[in-house]
Amino acid sequence: MAHPKRKHSRSRSRKRRTHQKVSKPLLVECKECHRQKKAHMVCPFCGYYGGKEVVKIEIKEKKKKQ
Ligand SMILES: [Zn+2]
Numbered sequence: 001m002a003h004p005k006r007k008h009s010r011s012r013s014r015k016r017r018t019h020q021k022v023s024k025p026l027l028v029e030c031k032e033c034h035r036q037k038k039a040h041m042v043c044p045f046c047g048y049y050g051g052k053e054v055v056k057i058e059i060k061e062k063k064k065k066q
Contacts, residue, residue, distance in 0.1 A: 026039040032048040042048070047055035 027036045028039045029035070030037045030043040030046065030048065031051065032043060033046040035043070035045050037043045037045070042054050045057070047053055047057045
């Protein structure tokens with residue numbers, strides 16, 4: 001099997017990895033609550049997607065009552 005003759009320097013490995021980056025999630029403004037949310041995802045704050053309530057969010061309502 002092919003085998004590396006010499007150890008790569010840390011610098012060499014790090015130079016290669018400068019191209020590996022985690023991209024930021026695409027954020028858009030929610031049409032219902034006007035907060036930043038991920039595009040193509042149900043809003044985590046109001047539970048709306050495409051002008052309809054898809055998921056009911058109960059955590060905040062409970063906190064307000066207490
Ligand atoms: Zn929202």
